[in-house]
Amino acid sequence: MTTVLDLESRFGDPWDPANPLGNRAVLAADERQEMFADGERMLDDFGLNAEFVPVARGGRMAGLDRLIRTMRSVFRHDPALGLGYGASSFIASVNVWAGGDEAQQRRLAELLLSGRRVASVYHELAHGNDFARVDFRADPGRPGELLLTGRKEVVTNAQRSSAMVIFSRTSDAPGGRSHTQLFVEKDALPPGRLRYLPRFHSSGMRGVQLGGIELDHCPVDAGVALGPLGSAMEVALRSFQLTRTGLPAMTLGVLDTGLRTVLRFGEDRWLRGRPVGAMPVVRVALAEAFVDLLIADCLATTVARAVHLLPEDTNAYASAVKYVVSGRSIRAMARLGELLGAQSYRRTGEYGIFQKLQRDLAPAGFGHAARVACLATVLPQLPRLARRSWTTGQEPPPGLYDPGADLPALPFDRLRIASAADPLAAQLLAAAEAMPAGAGLLHGLVQRFAGELARLRSAALGLRPADLAIGGDPAALDLTARYTVVLAAATCLNLWLAEQRRPATFLADPAWVTAALLRLAGELDGTSTSLPAALAGPIHAELAGRYAAGRAFDLSNSLLPDLPRSRN
Missing domain, CATH: 1.10.540 (Butyryl-Coa Dehydrogenase, subunit A; domain 1)
Incomplete structure (x- = not known):
């Protein structure tokens, strides 16, 4: 099994x-x-x-x-x-x-x-996502010893963990070499030196033990340092490529259950002699939420595989996943809540799980880095990526768009603190060149995104150094947001093309990818247009079929054996 x-x-x-x-x-x-x-x-x-x-x-x-x-x-x-x-x-x-x-x-x-x-001990409320200003200190003590002093207020499993990875200041010098991560086991601390801070109350993730720690000149062996002193930012920026990709992608399970809850509601509730779920406006809304899940999973799964296959290039992609997937999931759940109406607020009963899911999903938008912080990570990389990758098409490496293909082991040593190139954007150009002119609406959408990438290239190459810094022109961040939309479109298109070797599958059908590119193009245009019936119909039929068969709504379409089936 x-x-x-x-x-x-x-x-x-x-x-x-x-x-x-x-x-x-x-x-x-x-x-x-x-x-x-x-x-x-x-x-x-x-x-x-x-x-x-x-x-x-x-x-x-x-x-x-x-x-x-x-x-x-x-x-x-x-x-x-x-x-x-x-x-x-x-x-x-x-x-x-x-x-x-x-x-x-x-x-x-x-x-x-x-x-x-093991607890991740990063955040300090005074500094938020600005890790370069963290005050928690690890100062030299006796030979071979560090003294830990400071407090961290936002720690998941602060008390329940056996060990901690602590982001600590080890130098007063400015710049990125002033901090070190420490791998500290609690049993190695002198008794009574670790103090726990009260748990924060939260509207979402209420069961998660979110507290803090405080230490005052607590001695630890200097060997707890992860890597050389001053390497914390480099280690964090490499590891973020797994967490910024992984955590938002994991939370797509929330959207799956949100969809399942509304489908169940649509069967149970009747209006004017027919189930609510049979109403055309409801079916379109469900189809759109399903497409949003597929868009998010296309980007997340592609980047998760790229970490193995293209590790030198995934720094910008991971931040794009955090921005796109968490935001898209939160918006889709809000739309599903509108379909549930008052039931979306019930804390008990048949649909009570929905309000908990919606509350719990909200933290996916920030976690260790807020969505806007992720855009700020990508922004200074855009001019280099535009010069290197945004003019010539490039074929994807074998297995990138085949979730069933084996992958090499995670190459932690090859992850970089900035992306070397942008093969996903180059793959969009290659796909656009290969699209037959007779593909109708889909062909036009693909050309639309290829043209958008050309416009982004011109704008990125025109950015000034001041635009790339924190506090620069807000329009530059909007440029980065548009870039993430193009990346999502590239992964959807290339996954669809890869599926053509299995022509009888839903993912090989042009309906879903056309719908996905329409949804993404609407974001570029600042519009919100419902899917036409010709697309919404077959997409809703696929969703309803998976629900009836007890299958997952993500790319895997995997069997979920003990989930209830449709009762119709």
Whole structure:
């Protein structure tokens, strides 16, 4: 049995009120503002932590896209469980895989594989996403010793973790070499020196233990440093390529369940003698949310595979995933909430899970870096990418658009702090050149995006150094936002082209990719036009078919064996 099938079978039918892992139990834990204990015990038995440990270290992390699909199953049932049990350790651990030495990596694997948690200790409220201004200090003490002083107020699993990855200042000098990450085990700290700060109350992720820590001249062995002193920014920017891609992609499980909830509602509720779900306006809205999920998954899955196949080029792509996927999911859930109406606010009952999902999804828009911070990461790279990649078409490497193809191990040592080139944009140009003129609307849309890339190139090459800095012209960030839309279009188009080798599949049909490019073109134009019936019809039919068969709504179309089927 595959990992996803195994997990879904363990979770069981979420709408069964007698299921101890179902929606009713998830909502009860949320009302108590507690982690879902029965869910955690199940994930302990499943050994979820092994998913965050590379195969070479004894775990099951064979590919970022595989990890995303596994964690998407957890987020599909309870986002707080997904973050509080699993993703928080993933966020911390990638820094050790990217920057730690042999002994540190071996010890982290031992901790995770024994079921313990690792906390990512980055944020300070005074500085938000500006890690270069972090005040938490690691100063020299006695020979071979560092003294930790400061506080971190926003830490997932501050108390529940066995170890911490702490972003710390190790120099008063300005610039990017003034901080170091530390891999600190709590048992190694002198008794009584670590103080926990009160948990923050939050509207979403209420079960996640979000607190803080405080230390005052607490001695630790200097060997806790991840890499050389002053390397924190480099290690973080490399590891962000996995977390900024992975976490938003995992949360697409929330949108899957949101769609499933509204489909269920559409069957149950009748208006003027027919089910609400049969109304044309509802069907169009559901089709559009389905397309939004596919758009987000195209970009996320492509970049997750690119981390393996094109690791020197994925820095900008990862930030684009964080910006596009989280924003698109949040907007789609808001639209689905409109279809549910008053039911979208109910905290109990058949559809009570929806309001929790919507609240829990909101943090996906910021996490370790707000969406606008991700745009700011991409912006200074645009002129270089425009010069190197935005004029000549390029064929994708084998396997990039084939989720079933094997991948090499994650090349942590090849990840870069800035993208060397932009092969995804170049692949858009190659696809545009290969499109037959008889493709009608789709051909015109592809040419529209190729033309947009040319306009972006002209604008990017005209940016001044002051435009690329924090506090520069806001229009420059808008340029970056438009670039992320083009990237999303490129991945949708190339995945559709790759699917032509399987012509009988839904993903080989031009309907969904035409709808996707229409949705994305509307973002470029600042318009919001409903899908025409000729596209919405077959897309809704696919959605309804997957719902009836108990299959996932993402690119995988995988069987979810214990989800309830359509009752019609």
